[in-house]
Amino acid sequence: MDGFFTSLLISIALFLLLFSPSVAVDSIAANQVIKDGETIVSAGEMYEMGFFSPANSRNRYLGIWYKKVATGTVVWVANRELPLSNRSGTFKVNSQGRLLISCCGDTVIWSSTSSAFVRYINPVAKLLDTGNFVVKDGNSTDETNFIWQSFDYPGDTLLPGMKLGKDFVTGTNRNLTSWKSPNDPSLGQYVNYVDTNGYPQVFILGQGLLKRIRYGPWNGIRFSGLPNEMPNPIYSVDFVVNQKEVYYKSELKSSTVQMMRLMWDGSMVILRWNNRSGEWIVFANSLLDMCNGYGLCGPYGSCDISKTPSCTCMDGFEPKRPDEWNMAGWSSGCQRKVPLDCDVTEDFWKIKGMKFPDTQKSWYNKSMTLGECEMACRKNCSCTAYANLDIRRGGSGCLLWFGELLDFKVCDESQDLYIRMPASLLKDDGLTISQSGIKMIRVLTITLSILLVLLGLSLAVYVYKKKRRRSHTKGRGRRVHALDKKYSDVEKDDLDLNFISLSKIVKATNNFSIDNKLGEGGFGPVYKGVLESGQEIAVKKLSETSEQGYDEFYNEVVCVARLQHRNLVKLLGYCMDEDERILIYEYLPNKSLDLYLFDETKSSMLEWPLRFDIIRGIAKGILYLHQDSRHRIIHRDLKASNILLDRDMNPKISDFGLAREFGGDQITDKTKKVVGTYGYISPEYAIHGRYSVKSDVFSFGVLVLEMVSGRKNREFSHEDVNDNLLGHDRGKPPPFSHF
Numbered sequence: 062m063d064g065f066f067t068s069l070l071i072s073i074a075l076f077l078l079l080f081s082p083s084v085a086v087d088s089i090a091a092n093q094v095i096k097d098g099e100t101i102v103s104a105g106e107m108y109e110m111g112f113f114s115p116a117n118s119r120n121r122y123l124g125i126w127y128k129k130v131a132t133g134t135v136v137w138v139a140n141r142e143l144p145l146s147n148r149s150g151t152f153k154v155n156s157q158g159r160l161l162i163s164c165c166g167d168t169v170i171w172s173s174t175s176s177a178f179v180r181y182i183n184p185v186a187k188l189l190d191t192g193n194f195v196v197k198d199g200n201s202t203d204e205t206n207f208i209w210q211s212f213d214y215p216g217d218t219l220l221p222g223m224k225l226g227k228d229f230v231t232g233t234n235r236n237l238t239s240w241k242s243p244n245d246p247s248l249g250q251y252v253n254y255v256d257t258n259g260y261p262q263v264f265i266l267g268q269g270l271l272k273r274i275r276y277g278p279w280n281g282i283r284f285s286g287l288p289n290e291m292p293n294p295i296y297s298v299d300f301v302v303n304q305k306e307v308y309y310k311s312e313l314k315s316s317t318v319q320m321m322r323l324m325w326d327g328s329m330v331i332l333r334w335n336n337r338s339g340e341w342i343v344f345a346n347s348l349l350d351m352c353n354g355y356g357l358c359g360p361y362g363s364c365d366i367s368k369t370p371s372c373t374c375m376d377g378f379e380p381k382r383p384d385e386w387n388m389a390g391w392s393s394g395c396q397r398k399v400p401l402d403c404d405v406t407e408d409f410w411k412i413k414g415m416k417f418p419d420t421q422k423s424w425y426n427k428s429m430t431l432g433e434c435e436m437a438c439r440k441n442c443s444c445t446a447y448a449n450l451d452i453r454r455g456g457s458g459c460l461l462w463f464g465e466l467l468d469f470k471v472c473d474e475s476q477d478l479y480i481r482m483p484a485s486l487l488k489d490d491g492l493t494i495s496q497s498g499i500k501m502i503r504v505l506t507i508t509l510s511i512l513l514v515l516l517g518l519s520l521a522v523y524v525y526k527k528k529r530r531r532s533h534t535k536g537r538g539r540r541v542h543a544l545d546k547k548y549s550d551v552e553k554d555d556l557d558l559n560f561i562s563l564s565k566i567v568k569a570t571n572n573f574s575i576d577n578k579l580g581e582g583g584f585g586p587v588y589k590g591v592l593e594s595g596q597e598i599a600v601k602k603l604s605e606t607s608e609q610g611y612d613e614f615y616n617e618v619v620c621v622a623r624l625q626h627r628n629l630v631k632l633l634g635y636c637m638d639e640d641e642r643i644l645i646y647e648y649l650p651n652k653s654l655d656l657y658l659f660d661e662t663k664s665s666m667l668e669w670p671l672r673f674d675i676i677r678g679i680a681k682g683i684l685y686l687h688q689d690s691r692h693r694i695i696h697r698d699l700k701a702s703n704i705l706l707d708r709d710m711n712p713k714i715s716d717f718g719l720a721r722e723f724g725g726d727q728i729t730d731k732t733k734k735v736v737g738t739y740g741y742i743s744p745e746y747a748i749h750g751r752y753s754v755k756s757d758v759f760s761f762g763v764l765v766l767e768m769v770s771g772r773k774n775r776e777f778s779h780e781d782v783n784d785n786l787l788g789h790d791r792g793k794p795p796p797f798s799h800f
């Protein structure tokens with residue numbers, strides 16, 4: 062009998078816990094107490110605030126997380142260092158506008174800092190749809206003047222609209238600090254902050270607060286040395302430097318859900334939510350390039366990731382300690398071959414293709430011209446280099462460097478830097494030339510002339526041949542020449558590729574009618590269509606805003622067209638019309654594997670023999686990609702949503718937009734930009750950017766685990782390889798719960 066009552070009591074308690082009413086309002090009054098289990102929800106239901114426990118932890122933290130999309134992803138934690146050990150915590154905002162977390166009656170265990178002991182007449186706390194928890198004067202109509210706001214105290218996540226940097230008026234200094242581990246929000250060892258010595262720069266500090274990574278100085282559009290970060294239709298980045306404040310901020314321009322995060326392992330990533338697959342995708346990762354290591358090659362040394370050894374001295378410089386340098390001890394750097402003596406004849410050499418050096422010892426003026434800048438540098442003997450501050454509108458402003466120049470990196474940087482050099486070093490576009498050099502140049506000139514003649518001849522032959530071919534391939538499409546770019550006639554004619562005109566596709570899909578929409582891929586919507594012949598097709602329309610550029614499109618067309626295997630989706634044709642880029646695939650009525658695997662009712666259709674057949678089919682497809690096809694292909698984005706099922710539930714691998722082609726004997730490669738899907742990408746790829754056939758095998762392994770367990774590797778987006786199905790998962794409660 063006793064046992065019965067106990068379980069009854071437990072059931073009632075559970076019932077109460079699960080269904081206790083949450084405060085479904087976006088604002089609370091001063092001193093209104095919110096209990097563990099109750100939450101505040103922002104007006105648009107974008108964010109929710111309350112107590113939660115990270116996966117594998119019983120500790121309770123007060124935090125803000127995504128509600129409507131990316132549900133459960135925590136973006137801010139109040140009591141990072143002072144967790145509650147049970148569920149009796151409460152929180153409120155007092156009449157001084159301070160956020161207080163209390164436990165067990167009235168013991169305050171954490172409180173927000175507040176500048177003054179002012180009593181406000183009617184303070185109101187509100188969770189905004191930007192993810193900002195603000196306290197404001199309820200009688201004030203000013204919507205921007207806050208008594209306190211969580212955006213002033215960032216955790217490890219920079220949400221759109223949030224500022225990273227300093228406010229000189231209020232003295233606020235906003236940094237990001239990583240979590241200690243994926244399940245522990247306490248302060249980790251990495252810090253991302255804006256340094257205001259000289260011209261302000263963004264740094265990431267590591268163990269012992271040593272500088273690990275430096276973003277180059279802001280040039281009006283982006284940070285020097287990050288040429289990939291170009292203006293795009295999805296989000297904008299801005300860096301503001303003025304008398305009142307210095308900050309870095311991003312804003313979303315579309316309805317994408319995106320955030321920046323300083324991960325517990327020290328990498329700074331941009332995470333973008335993929336609504337269809339329900340996962341965070343990593344869009345940029347600062348750790349991937351060894352040359353991002355701050356000052357790796359010492360003063361006047363430059364780092365080039367594509368070279369071995371990576372460090373070389375700049376032209377006109379030599380290793381300071383040649384013995385150490387040759388043993389890869391680069392930190393002492395390089396020195397001038399001919400020292401400067403502050404002579405009026407000294408010259409400035411123009412350098413291109415380099416990340417700008419550290420500006421901690423620098424001076425700037427936003428209105429000076431390049432000419433004035435040079436004059437200013439010439440006048441001061443300790444000035445070692447100058448450049449325009451802003452590259453917009455042909456360049457403006459002046460940046461002067463003093464002392465040794467540190468932290469160069471070879472990259473695709475178009476901005477010019479002018480380095481001070483002694484007049485005695487003869488200069489020819491940044492090269493020093495000795496006597497033997499001049500002899501060399503003579504030989505080179507002759508060789509070049511011969512080469513030019515040969516080039517001219519082959520060009521003529523090529524143009525002639527191309528003209529003839531044009532007449533053969535007429536009507537194949539306006540931009541077919543793009544396919545000629547890399548592939549010879551023979552190879553291209555192997556491709557069984559049809560150009561299908563846009564008008565036919567419009568007709569087949571009922572003008573891309575919403576009724577025909579099958580889903581939204583990573584790169585754009587997919588529609589079902591029926592050609593005039595009655596053939597069913599799947600039409601993948603690459604959205605203009607998609608990350609898939611022309612190269613990726615080209616990649617996918619050629620790559621997929623050359624692959625013929627029963628476990629790969631067959632490409633039937635393509636269409637390029639002005640900005641439209643469309644791929645036409647065979648239509649697979651059963652759609653993708655994830656729709657079955659992670660759906661409670663449908664997953665029961667996947668009997669064991671069927672699951673086994675699907676796994677075997679995927680394996681065969683991968684084997685073909687890796688070994689049996691004429692070109693070694695690495696897919697790089699294997700996951701359940703990229704496995705399509707035909708009428709007989711045969712699996713077919715799709716989505717080759719990210720695939721890379723390898724030469725027959727090439728085994729690994731390196732990339733600066735990690736693409737793929739979090740949870741499926743292998744650690745060595747995520748961290749070092751190295752990918753190989755093994756990366757696909759890793760993803761395949763994850764897929765097999767998911768097939769067997771029926772659970773997603775990454776239910777929630779806690780950022781770690783251990784915190785998922787791969788770590789261990791037996792009998793564990795759901796990874797995130799705030800009930």
Ligand SMILES: *[C@@H]1O[C@H](CO)[C@@H](O)[C@H](O)[C@H]1NC(C)=O
Pocket residue numbers: 182183199200
């Ligand atoms: C502030 O607003 C409350 C109700 O919103 C009102 O009762 C009160 O008188 C107001 N106080 C002042 C000083 O305006």
Ligand SMILES: *[C@@H]1O[C@H](CO)[C@@H](O)[C@H](O)[C@H]1NC(C)=O
Pocket residue numbers: 130316317336
């Ligand atoms: C994402 O999906 C949810 C539900 O699946 C939907 O309500 C929302 O509108 C979608 N958001 C976008 C930006 O497509």
Ligand SMILES: *[C@@H]1O[C@H](CO)[C@@H](O)[C@H](O)[C@H]1NC(C)=O
Pocket residue numbers: 426427428429433
């Ligand atoms: C910047 O340069 C302009 C033009 O030379 C000058 O008028 C201005 O005073 C300078 N500003 C500072 C802060 O030095």
Ligand SMILES: *[C@@H]1O[C@H](CO)[C@@H](O)[C@H](O)[C@H]1NC(C)=O
Pocket residue numbers: 424440441442443444463
């Ligand atoms: C040169 O610049 C440095 C750093 O700004 C400054 O300390 C020094 O006084 C300047 N020297 C002259 C002669 O202007």
